[in-house]
Amino acid sequence: MKEILKLTLSLTLICAIAGAALAFVSYKTAEPVRKAQEAQRAEKMLMLLPEGTMTVDPAIDHEFNDDDRLMSVTFYVAKNAAGEMIAYCAEAVDHSGFGGDVKVLVGLNPDGTVRGVLVSEHSETPGIGSKVCERSVAKSFWSLFKKSQEAALMPSQALLPNDYLDAFTGKPLPEDGFNLTKTPASHSLRDIKPVSGATVTSTAVINAVNRVCSAWHHFTLEFEKK
Amino acid sequence: MKLFKTLVNGLWKENPVLILMLGMCPTLATSSSAKNAIFMGLATTCVLAGSNFVVSCFKSIIPDKVRIPCFIVIIATFVTIVQFLMDAYVPAALVKALGIYLPLITVNCIVLGRAEAFASKNGPILSLMDGIGMGMGFTLILTILGAVREFIASGTLFEMTVVPHWQGFALLRFAPGAFIVLGIFLAIRNAMKIRDAKLHGTHFDPPSELNCTTCHICTLGK
Numbered sequence: 001m002k003e004i005l006k007l008t009l010s011l012t013l014i015c016a017i018a019g020a021a022l023a024f025v026s027y028k029t030a031e032p033v034r035k036a037q038e039a040q041r042a043e044k045m046l047m048l049l050p051e052g053t054m055t056v057d058p059a060i061d062h063e064f065n066d067d068d069r070l071m072s073v074t075f076y077v078a079k080n081a082a083g084e085m086i087a088y089c090a091e092a093v094d095h096s097g098f099g100g101d102v103k104v105l106v107g108l109n110p111d112g113t114v115r116g117v118l119v120s121e122h123s124e125t126p127g128i129g130s131k132v133c134e135r136s137v138a139k140s141f142w143s144l145f146k147k148s149q150e151a152a153l154m155p156s157q158a159l160l161p162n163d164y165l166d167a168f169t170g171k172p173l174p175e176d177g178f179n180l181t182k183t184p185a186s187h188s189l190r191d192i193k194p195v196s197g198a199t200v201t202s203t204a205v206i207n208a209v210n211r212v213c214s215a216w217h218h219f220t221l222e223f224e225k226k
Numbered sequence: 227m228k229l230f231k232t233l234v235n236g237l238w239k240e241n242p243v244l245i246l247m248l249g250m251c252p253t254l255a256t257s258s259s260a261k262n263a264i265f266m267g268l269a270t271t272c273v274l275a276g277s278n279f280v281v282s283c284f285k286s287i288i289p290d291k292v293r294i295p296c297f298i299v300i301i302a303t304f305v306t307i308v309q310f311l312m313d314a315y316v317p318a319a320l321v322k323a324l325g326i327y328l329p330l331i332t333v334n335c336i337v338l339g340r341a342e343a344f345a346s347k348n349g350p351i352l353s354l355m356d357g358i359g360m361g362m363g364f365t366l367i368l369t370i371l372g373a374v375r376e377f378i379a380s381g382t383l384f385e386m387t388v389v390p391h392w393q394g395f396a397l398l399r400f401a402p403g404a405f406i407v408l409g410i411f412l413a414i415r416n417a418m419k420i421r422d423a424k425l426h427g428t429h430f431d432p433p434s435e436l437n438c439t440t441c442h443i444c445t446l447g448k
Binding site: 007010011014015018025035 | 284287288289291292295296299300302303306307310311313314315318
């Protein structure tokens with residue numbers, strides 16, 4: 001009995017010291033970690049924005065709150081060297097992903113057409129939901145022996161392909177949002193085909209994009225009034 | 227003198243990768259480029275030095291029966307600290323490239339092996355030196371391995387082009403290439419040992435530390 005007590009106490013002591021040390025380091029690195037994440041987000045945004053973008057600032061006046069869930073969409077304004085507004089970027093979150101939150105970045109032209117969609121944060125199942133979220137180059141066995149095209153080693157600024165996310169590119173943001181359907185009408189600008197087997201993740205991404213849609217129309221209305 | 231000897235011990239004589247054959251999993255997985263390899267090696271060195279030092283300091287209060295959980299808690303703490311620091315100060319692409327192998331340093335055989343075989347029997351300063359030496363030995367071999375693989379796979383070193391218009395041999399960037407290059411390294415090491423032994427007129431035997439009858443880590447040889 002005495003021995004068990006001794007073993008438990010020494011283990012508890014070591015765990016307590018370890019916990020205290022971790023809490024201290026976590027507290028000390030919280031600020032740099034936040035900065036690093038912000039820089040990472042800015043880098044991702046630049047992929048969606050046109051060349052010549054000099055500054056990306058949050059459009060503070062236009063934070064939009066979704067009525068039913070109070071989820072905000074944040075707009076960022078991209079300006080070129082001359083200070084002219086050349087594009088927008090919007091960030092939205094949806095909580096209904098298979099692994100929790102799915103955070104989406106949408107690059108927008110000033111007229112409201114989509115420049116590109118990027119999932120910036122997700123924890124979907126690797127190999128299933130991640131097919132919806134991650135842009136990557138398909139690798140085949142033979143690519144091992146060929147001169148590889150992939151830029152696995154170098155961080156590239158170019159957007160890698162993803163069939164689902166690329167379906168949004170070039171389409172105007174519809175007022176009622178995009179429509180997820182297995183049988184898209186051939187010329188429809190609203191219909192998006194989900195990735196089979198990953199319907200939940202596809203829905204989460206489209207929900208987030210649709211939040212941007214409704215926010216955008218709200219936003220432009222306000223903009224016209226001014 | 228003994229401190230220095232312990233320090234350089236890990237670099238060659240008891241190199242964790244080439245001689246002790248520990249930590250093969252991260253060696254094979256993260257040596258795809260010289261930059262990945264050097265950061266993985268440095269992260270492991272930090273954990274190894276820290277955990278060796280702390281284990282050695284606490285060795286008198288850690289009861290023998292729960293020593294493995296205690297070692298793991300200490301090692302895991304250092305790994306988490308290194309992870310916090312890397313998240314904060316190292317480019318995200320690099321952290322992503324190291325991926326799961328960074329948290330897995332916790333169960334890296336080198337770290338636990340040194341805590342068990344060295345730090346729990348020696349003083350703090352000596353253990354710190356052993357940790358740094360072993361870590362540097364690991365980093366050294368990992369970086370050379372990464373440099374060779376990166377060079378042959380894409381003609382670059384530390385992401386700088388060395389040979390322009392290199393045709394590239396992507397096989398070496400993936401796991402099979404890691405096995406091939408590591409195998410060649412081990413062959414070179416054995417050849418050097420055999421040549422050394424011949425010059426001294428003796429016969430080459432594996433170091434006695436690895437011999438089951440003299441090692442005290444497990445009880446297999448008894």
